[in-house]
Amino acid sequence: MPPPVVSDRRRSAALAMDFALTPEQEATRARARALAQREFAPHAAEYDKSHEFPWRNFHLLAEEGFLCMTLPERYGGKGADYLSYALCVEEFSRACPVTGVIFEVHNSLHAEAVYNHGTEEQRMRFLPRLARGEVLGAYSLTEPNAGSDASALQTQAVRVEGGWRLSGRKIFTTNGGQADEYLLYAVTSPEKRSHGITCFIVPKEAPGLSFGPPLEKLGIRASATTDVILQDVFVPDDRVLGVVDEGYKIALRTLHGGRIGIAAQGVGILQATLDNVARYALERETFGRRLADRQLVQAHLAEMATDLEAARLLLYQAAWKHGQGQRVTKEISMAKLFASKVAVAGTMRAAELMGGEGYQAGTLQERLVRDSKITEIYEGTSEIQRMVIARALLAEYQMQEV
Ligand SMILES: Cc1cc2nc3c(=O)[nH]c(=O)nc-3n(C[C@H](O)[C@H](O)[C@H](O)COP(=O)(O)OP(=O)(O)OC[C@H]3O[C@@H](n4cnc5c(N)ncnc54)[C@H](O)[C@@H]3O)c2cc1C
Incomplete structure (x- = not known):
């Protein structure tokens, strides 16, 4: 007789590796899948054809409590774990890749950066509105001469009383022209190269800020990718994210x-x-x-x-x-x-x-x-x-x- 096999279930307490999702993760994935298959998949082809930004989907994500889900409840989030978040991006992209990237940029590239690097005042000012979907976020790093080598960016921020004046041009910003708040990276100390870049939270309506037309793209056509043009845009000190000259680390x-x-x-x-x-x-x-x-x-x-x-x-x-x-x-x-x-x-x-x-x-x-x-x-x-x-x-x- 072969020795009895000890089932993994019986020794699970001693095992370090467990591939099962928790009941909470399963439930989150089921909710994301139901929403995506019911509401996003049926309209994905229309958005692809019209190139219209899918605001309806963004508002549904807000209503169902998915926006900023990894943030603590104090800031409007759900305190969800990162794997749950990844499961949601997967499900939304399975139904509509455009909705997947809009959700991802809003959460990972914008809201999480504000949470990780913002002051308490900035967190309270910006995050609950991002979580409620009253505000859409974007992340503008890339420039005509700074893509893979983002540290070569040339947008300038000059110190003035009470803040900074920004001039330059960003390209390929997802959610561009649609978003209400932009995390914009600019050079504050040119001689310090990548150690002289600062991150700013710039509102859409800031005087001097404008947007190019949405780019015609091969795919994810409704996701609104635009240039962001800055002409002497004043950004007050309380909209600097993190430490001056340490923005590249944030990026x-x-x-x-x-x-x-x-x-x-x-x-x-x-x-x-x-x-x-x-x-x-x-x-x-x-x-x-x-x-x-x-x-x-x-x-x-x-x-x-x-x-x-x-x-x-x-x-x-x-x-x-x-x-x-x-x-x-x-x-x-x-x-x-x-x-x-x-x-x-x-x-x-x-x-x-x-x-x-x-x-x-x-x-x-x-x-x-x-x-x-x-x-x-x-x-x-x-x-x-x-x-x-x-x-x-x-x-x-x-x-x-x-
Ligand atoms: C639809 C879309 C949405 C985008 N959304 C955003 C956004 O929201 N925010 C934002 O900031 N940016 C955004 N981007 C910009 C994107 O991140 C850049 O396009 C990307 O990082 C590549 O930069 P690049 O286009 O300048 O290419 P380049 O850096 O010029 O690269 C060209 C080619 O050279 C290769 N290459 C570069 N350097 C090396 C090297 N050292 N060794 C070997 N090969 C190399 C690259 O892999 C690539 O194949 C978006 C781009 C697109 C197309």
């Missing part, structure tokens, strides 16, 4: 949560793709049999499902560790790099599996192909993620040699 730290959000967007897009192509394979017949009955087609589906699961595990691990306060820059970049890569490859593979149907404008698969590509570009391109991973990896090896 980079904020991208940790942001990259988790984009990895979740990639996972959501790939899940939507698998849902779509698996259903198609079960229905479509060629040579008298369903595509789903062909081993060659099954092999593609199996690989897509495996990529999806691997991306999801990297994402959940990074989100969980980040939420625990662990420094996981490398793991976050791995999650974004891998999730975006398999999302792009998976949407293309699905389009191929669907034949001419997958190439038709206005179909779900065609939109998912277009929407997936941006996950490899924003919040650090895939090359930048590889650089971050390699740098951390080599530093670990060097530590071992000391």
Whole structure:
């Protein structure tokens, strides 16, 4: 007789690794999925076609209490953990990638930065309104000559009585022109390079602030990406976020949560793709049999499902560790790099599996192909993620040699 196997359940108290979601995380995901499938998925194609900013979806996110969900209740949040937040970005992106990124920028890139670096007065002034959805947030770092190398930004902030005057031009701001508050990064001490950048919270109506028209894009067309133009914009001292000259640290730290959000967007897009192509394979017949009955087609589906699961595990691990306060820059970049890569490859593979149907404008698969590509570009391109991973990896090896 073989020795009795001790089930994992019985020894779970002694195990460090547990892949189960908590009941609260399950419930949050179920609520996010229900909202997204009921309200966002049916309208995603219309928004893609009209390019209209989906304010309706943003207001629904506010009504259902998803905005700023990771913040403490004192500031209007729900005190949710970071994995729950990632699950929500995944579900919203699965239904509508545009809504996924609007939600992600508002939460990770804007509200969390205000919470992490703001004074108590700033937190109380800005966060409850962001959480109630009365105000939409944006994050403006990129400039014409400062994308991957964001520290090369040239927007200038000059000291004046009571505050600063900002001049310059930002490009590619998500929620641009629609958002009410912008986290804007500008040079305050040119001689100190990346140690001379400051973050400002600038309201949409500030005199001298204007916006370019929404850019025509390959995908996520309704997400409003614009230039932000600053002509001698006065920003009072009480709208400086964090310490003067230490804004670049805020920009980079904020991208940790942001990259988790984009990895979740990639996972959501790939899940939507698998849902779509698996259903198609079960229905479509060629040579008298369903595509789903062909081993060659099954092999593609199996690989897509495996990529999806691997991306999801990297994402959940990074989100969980980040939420625990662990420094996981490398793991976050791995999650974004891998999730975006398999999302792009998976949407293309699905389009191929669907034949001419997958190439038709206005179909779900065609939109998912277009929407997936941006996950490899924003919040650090895939090359930048590889650089971050390699740098951390080599530093670990060097530590071992000391
Ligand atoms: C739709 C959209 C929304 C966006 N939203 C925002 C936003 O809300 N806020 C914001 O601040 N920015 C936003 N961005 C900007 C985005 O983050 C940048 O486009 C991105 O970081 C890349 O910068 P870049 O376009 O200047 O490309 P570049 O930095 O010019 O890079 C061009 C190419 O060179 C590669 N490359 C660069 N440096 C290296 C290197 N050292 N080694 C190897 N390869 C390298 C890059 O990977 C890329 O392939 C958005 C962009 C888009 C398209």
